[in-house]
Amino acid sequence: MELTAAQMAQFDRDGFLIFPDLFSPAEVAVLRQEVGRLAQLEAEEVFREHTGGVKSIFRVHEEDGATRSAPFRALVRTPRVLRPVQQVLGGDAYVYHTKINAKPAIEGTIWMWHQDYNSWSKDGCPTPNMATFNVMLNDTSEFSGGLYIIPGSHKLGLLESVYDASTGYKLWTIPKEKMIEVLRSSPPPVAVTGKAGTGVLFHCNVPHASGHNLSSEDRWHIYVSCNAVANRPVLGEHPRPDWVVSRNWFPLPIEDDTGVVKAA
Ligand code: SIN
Ligand code: MN
Numbered sequence: 001m002e003l004t005a006a007q008m009a010q011f012d013r014d015g016f017l018i019f020p021d022l023f024s025p026a027e028v029a030v031l032r033q034e035v036g037r038l039a040q041l042e043a044e045e046v047f048r049e050h051t052g053g054v055k056s057i058f059r060v061h062e063e064d065g066a067t068r069s070a071p072f073r074a075l076v077r078t079p080r081v082l083r084p085v086q087q088v089l090g091g092d093a094y095v096y097h098t099k100i101n102a103k104p105a106i107e108g109t110i111w112m113w114h115q116d117y118n119s120w121s122k123d124g125c126p127t128p129n130m131a132t133f134n135v136m137l138n139d140t141s142e143f144s145g146g147l148y149i150i151p152g153s154h155k156l157g158l159l160e161s162v163y164d165a166s167t168g169y170k171l172w173t174i175p176k177e178k179m180i181e182v183l184r185s186s187p188p189p190v191a192v193t194g195k196a197g198t199g200v201l202f203h204c205n206v207p208h209a210s211g212h213n214l215s216s217e218d219r220w221h222i223y224v225s226c227n228a229v230a231n232r233p234v235l236g237e238h239p240r241p242d243w244v245v246s247r248n249w250f251p252l253p254i255e256d257d258t259g260v261v262k263a264a
Contacts, residue, residue, distance in 0.1 A: 001080045003087045011088055015154035015206040018192065022080055022199035023135060023260070030264040032137050034060075034069045035100055035220050043067055045243045047169045053104035055168040059243035061098040061224070067243075072098065074259030076224050081133050082254050084201055085226045088131050092229040092251035096120070096130065097244050100137075101221050103145050108213035110145070112173040116225065117204040118161040119172050123245045124233035128158070130204040130226065137220035138196045145213035147200065148189040154205040156182065174207055182207060226252075 003011070011017050023031070038046075038057045043066035045058040059065050060072040075081060076095055085093050102108070117128045140146040159182070161172040174182070183189070189209075192200055202208065204225075213219050227233075232249040239245055256262065 001083050003084050008087065011201065011203070014151045016149050016151075016200060016202035017084070018194065019199035019201070020194055021197055023197040025197065027260045028137055028196045030071050030260055031075065031135075031222070032220065033264075034071050035102065035137060038067055038069060038100065039102060041066055044241070049104065049107050049109055049168045051107045053107045054102045055108070057100040057102070058097060060100060060222070061095050062248065065243070070263035071260050072222065074256065074263045075135070075222070077252060077255035078257050078259060079254050080199070080257060081135075081224060082252060085131060085133060088201065088203075089129055089226065089228040093226045094229055094246065094249045094252050096225040096227040096246055098225070099223050101219075101223060103210075103213045103219035103221070105213060105216050105218050108145055108219060109167050110212055111167070111210045112164055113179045113207050113209040114161075114171055114173040115159060115205050115207050117158060120204060120227075120233075121158060122172065123240060124235050125227060125231055126234065127231050128203070128205050129228040129231045132202055132204065133224040133226065134200040134202070135222050135224075136194055136196055136198045137222060138217060139194070140198070140219055140221070141193050141215065142191045142211075144215040144217060144219040145210045146219070147192040147208055147210050149192055149202060149206055149208045150182070150186045150189045153182065153186055153207050154203040156205070156207070158205060159207070179207070
C-alpha cells in the first residue's frame with residue numbers, strides 16, 4: 001500500500017492517519033486467535049492489570065522468544081503496514097517493539113497522556129523519526145477505551161515528562177499542568193474509533209492517551225512501533241530490555257500481503 005501525496009501531507013499536518021477496513025475479517029480472526037493463545041503465557045514480556053487481567057503482551061513479531069507469533073510476524077511485514085511506515089520515516093525501517101494492549105472488559109485501565117518519543121529519546125534514539133502502526137482487533141468505541149489523539153500536536157515537539165507508576169505498565173507521561181495547557185491551546189482531541197481491522201498510523205511526538213474500558217468487550221489492539229534504521233538508539237549503560245528496545249535494527253523486508261492468513 002502506497003500513501004498518496006495527500007495522505008503524506010495529512011500525516012505531516014495532523015500527525016496521524018486512519019485506514020478503515022485495512023485488515024479483513026478473516027485476517028482479524030487469525031490474529032484474535034493468537035491473542036487468546038498469547039494471553040495464557042507467563043513471561044517477562046506479559047504485563048497484567050493490578051486486578052490480574054492481561055494488559056500488554058510485548059515482542060510478538062520475532063521468530064524467537066516466549067511471545068513469538070507467526071501471524072503477527074507476518075503482519076509487521078505486510079506492505080499495508082510496512083510501506084506507509086517506510087514512507088513517513090523516509091526510508092528503511094525496523095520494528096522498535098510490538099505490543100498487544102488487551103484492555104480487558106471493565107478492568108482495562110487508562111493510558112495517561114504521553115508522547116512515545118519521551119521514552120524513546122531516553123532510550124537513546126537521536127531524532128523523533130519514529131512512528132507507530134496500530135491495528136484494531138475488535139470494534140473500538142469511546143466506551144471501550146479507544147485512543148485519543150490531538151490533531152497537529154506532534155508540532156509541539158518534545159514536552160516535559162514525569163514517570164507514572166500507577167498502572168500495570170510504568171511509563172513517562174506529560175505532567176498535569178503541562179497537559180492542561182496543551183489541551184486548552186490545541187484543537188479538541190479526536191476519539192479514534194473504528195471497526196476491527198482499522199489501522200492507525202501516528203507520529204511519535206503526538207500526545208495521546210486512552211480511557212478505561214467500561215464496555216463489555218475486551219479492547220484488543222496491536223501497536224507496531226517503528227524506527228528509521230538510520231535512527232537506531234545509542235544505548236546507555238543500562239538499556240531497557242530487547243523486548244521494548246529491539247536490537248534487531250536491520251531493515252525489515254516487505255513480504256507477503258497474504259502472510260497473516262498463511263501463517264495461521
Ligand atoms: C500506547 O499509547 O502505547 C497505548 C495506548 C492504548 O493502548 O490505548
Ligand atoms: Mn503510546
